Amino acid sequence: MVSEVLGRKATPDPVIDRAAKAIALPSPWCDARVTVVLPTYNEAENLPIIVRALLDLPLTELRILVVDDNSPDGTGELADRLAGEHERVEVVHRKGKEGLGRAYVDGMTRALDAGADFVVQMDADLSHPPEYIPQLLGTLLATGAGVVIGSRYVTGGVLAQEWGRHRKLLSAWANFYVQRLLSIRIRDVTAGFKIWRAETLRDLDLTEVNSNGYSFQVEMNYRTVLRGHKVVEVPIRFEERQIGASKMSIAVQWESALVPLRLRRRRRRIGGDGHNSG
Numbered sequence: 001m002v003s004e005v006l007g008r009k010a011t012p013d014p015v016i017d018r019a020a021k022a023i024a025l026p027s028p029w030c031d032a033r034v035t036v037v038l039p040t041y042n043e044a045e046n047l048p049i050i051v052r053a054l055l056d057l058p059l060t061e062l063r064i065l066v067v068d069d070n071s072p073d074g075t076g077e078l079a080d081r082l083a084g085e086h087e088r089v090e091v092v093h094r095k096g097k098e099g100l101g102r103a104y105v106d107g108m109t110r111a112l113d114a115g116a117d118f119v120v121q122m123d124a125d126l127s128h129p130p131e132y133i134p135q136l137l138g139t140l141l142a143t144g145a146g147v148v149i150g151s152r153y154v155t156g157g158v159l160a161q162e163w164g165r166h167r168k169l170l171s172a173w174a175n176f177y178v179q180r181l182l183s184i185r186i187r188d189v190t191a192g193f194k195i196w197r198a199e200t201l202r203d204l205d206l207t208e209v210n211s212n213g214y215s216f217q218v219e220m221n222y223r224t225v226l227r228g229h230k231v232v233e234v235p236i237r238f239e240e241r242q243i244g245a246s247k248m249s250i251a252v253q254w255e256s257a258l259v260p261l262r263l264r265r266r267r268r269r270i271g272g273d274g275h276n277s278g
């Protein structure tokens with residue numbers, strides 16, 4: 001390391017450490033066409049770190065699609081600069097803040113149209129450690145799942161220590177509520193770190209998905225289960241964001257309570273039998 005050569009105490013580089021922790025998949029899995037969709041709203045400080053960590057992963061065909069909602073802090077311009085420097089990075093600029101779900105539907109649709117075989121969804125705030133991606137992909141390919149979830153609530157999953165009692169309880173309650181109401185056996189039903197097969201996403205009818213925030217995750221899971229795709233969860237260490245602020249709002253929390261009720265009413269239509277909208 002340069003710092004050792006210069007005789008200074010070596011400080012670990014968090015990005016290099018991250019890439020080194022990723023597992024190497026066998027060929028041809030390591031050459032899979034994966035697109036990571038990164039929704040951003042005011043993530044100027046986090047974006048260069050996560051982009052570099054993603055590009056350093058041992059996945060040769062991994063591409064990044066940043067979906068920015070005209071962030072006031074200049075994240076969009078920064079993303080353009082990164083796209084100019086790295087051929088595997090692209091940017092979608094949206095007019096204004098319309099929420100996480102809208103950004104994902106837009107980004108995922110574009111990734112599919114551009115020929116991605118696998119689509120990763122993850123936050124840009126480093127809560128979802130990029131080094132898990134090869135493992136998520138390997139699990140998807142080995143198990144034949146339609147989606148693999150990076151889960152906080154399966155054995156071995158770890159929740160950020162910084163999370164206070166209130167946030168832990170809210171998350172536990174949201175999971176319990178959704179699992180009971182919709183009868184789905186996914187332990188981390190609000191998780192936002194996932195890898196999808198392109199065929200599964202195509203089958204979900206993304207144009208029909210209209211929830212945002214945590215409800216977006218719930219709606220996507222419900223559609224996946226109702227349409228008969230296999231869901232697998234693998235443990236991750238979920239980290240609290242170190243830079244910037246969460247965009248979780250009261251509106252998002254209300255939506256999380258109401259959307260599962262609406263989804264339950266519409267289950268036949270979502271399931272694709274086409275006869276009953278519930």
Ligand SMILES: Nc1nc2c(ncn2[C@@H]2O[C@H](COP(=O)(O)OP(=O)(O)O)[C@@H](O)[C@H]2O)c(=O)[nH]1
Nearest residue numbers: 039040041067069098099100103123124246247
């Ligand atoms: N494009 C876009 N990204 C968003 C929006 N709201 C949140 N994000 C991004 O979605 C990810 C998760 O948001 P965050 O505020 O960390 O939510 P939390 O993890 O639930 O607190 C981050 O990368 C945000 O920058 C939005 O309205 N539009």
Ligand SMILES: [Mg+2]
Nearest residue numbers: 123125127241
């Ligand atoms: Mg976050």
